[in-house]
Amino acid sequence: MSAVVKSPGFHSSELQSMLYLNGVTKSFDGFKAINNLSLDIAPGELRAIIGPNGAGKSTMMDIITGKTRPDSGEVRFRDNIDLTQYDEADIANLGIGRKFQKPTVIETLTVWENVELALAGNRSVIRALWHKLSSEQGDRINEVIKLVGLKAKTSELAGSLSHGQKQWLEIGMLIVQGPELLLVDEPAAGMTDQETMETAALLKEINREHTVVVVEHDMDFIKALDSKVTVLHEGSVLAEGRLEVVSANPRVIEVYLGR
Amino acid sequence: MLNTKIFERSAIGRLLLADKAGSYLLMVLFAAMVLVPLCNLLMPEGSFLHIPTYIVVLLGKYLCYALLALALDLIWGYCGILSLGHGAFFALGGYVMGMHLMRQIGERGVYGNADLPDFMVFLNWTELPWYWYGFDSFFFSMFMVALVPAALAFVFGWLAFRSRVTGVYLSIITQAMTYALLLAFFRNDMGFGGNNGLTDFKDILGFNLQSDVTRCVLFALSALSVMLAYILCRAIVSSKYGRVLVAIRDAESRTRFMGYRVEHFKLFVFVVSAILAGIAGALYVPQVGIINPGEFGPINSIEIVIWVAIGGRGTLFGAVIGAVAVNYAKTYFTGAFPEVWLFMLGALFVISTLYLPKGIVGVVKQLQDRRAERNAPTSQGAQS
């Protein structure tokens, strides 16, 4: 399976951090959704982010991917790329892929076409007009559709998929986009326990070649990821470390786990 | 045998084999292109096969509207850009053609002035304004038919799409655009004939515009343009670019996060659509013999949307069917009961959005599916 998930690779020896946030603040009408947030993700890391509703997890992803501009603070990709200077399309092309909290696929296109659009490659108008799929690209698309378990649905409209299948399709789209850094917002929402565990395994698999940041509420899922955990609360980091450690933290129990 | 093989392998062939409804449409258009002029020119008057000239002109007009509807469906049906100002591009194409036809009048105008169109003489102008230069030339004018709408669409689209104006807001500013042009073209000092517009055309490329042959040629050209535009639009929406358009329509921000420059994709299709609308206007003017600022009217642009909605949005052939069907109804009702037409149109629109969200094309498809379902068990029975 590992051969399936390939990317340009991040193993450049000098690279210090894949993603670096420092003192990031963002308020909406005076309400600080993100408050002096700092975060450092190492190349190749798998990081889980948890936190109560409204903690600012999705807003953080909006800031990283250029959807929302922070009021202040640093957001850097691969040590020295200042992400606040770019928009969504630039950032996607720099190598950051994102799965939305609400699964977002193109419902009126087939599973295959969705993956085809996401497939890494030139994004210009001219190329899209004259695009002809090579047989390697076709193979790659089929490979990833199989990986995310949608082989039987290949030529069905994405709109006809179940909630969980849409999540998987979106993850498949992320994989073929070939980003170095994947931001995955609540991938297991709406999935059965079994699917949730499969998703965790898939993300671990993806992590062999990509840096992955994943937001989830499902504690079994987080446990299965077996990675470093960051707890977000009211827009900043409340605790960080192994799951055993943070879940013993009294503040974390109070604001999140104890509810 | 050989020919069919070449056809099947060619790009257009593959496109049309995958688009049955479109192929039928092209066949009908082709038949009309050939038969209508023949029935007008060769059949003796009084023969039941004779098509009178006024019908030829009327059909030609419908075809121009069909081309305009195609242009709108390309952006609205496939990219979700609901332009309520597409009449502006049509009118601009029409004005460009009108300017060329005005220059062709020469000294045959009422004032007999070889250098100035009548309305300029009437306004006591002594010199041709610089922006009228070049329109004596047919080729320059045809170039401008495409360039003028394209330039407006490019500037307007660049500003709007870059600032991410979408949905209702975009519709409102397109409507404002056509309204602003309406007011501007009403002014005499703009140099486009004020509220009378441009008219009294004599001939085109030396052929008398009133003659049956010229009218038939214009009709055939209109049919040909609709066919070519249909194939072009089908090629665009069948390409990967077309799928990106659909992605933008259904999930714009997802498309951005995949790395596509949404504004470039929108701008390209908007400009192509404006050019098609401009060509439609340019074909329309010599057939109806006049272009005036009324063509910029906001209602005109809204009507285009209604044609497409009633025909079936996002199908291309639906746009053509809708434009012809609604305008046929319009011709009939404005003749028989002129007061009720606008109410009829409104009612048609409401009914089609409420009950026929996929338009005429959607209803036909539903009936076909139902028949296929009903036939399915019988055919199985026959097999066993």
Ligand SMILES: Nc1ncnc2c1ncn2[C@@H]1O[C@H](COP(=O)(O)OP(=O)(O)OP(=O)(O)O)[C@@H](O)[C@H]1O
């Ligand atoms: N565009 C916006 N305008 C105003 N307020 C916003 C906006 N985006 C987010 N917020 C607010 O910022 C806060 C953080 O929201 P965010 O969606 O980041 O939370 P979250 O941690 O992802 O929560 P959940 O677990 O429910 O997904 C919320 O209170 C939300 O209402």
Ligand SMILES: [Mg+2]
């Ligand atoms: Mg969230």
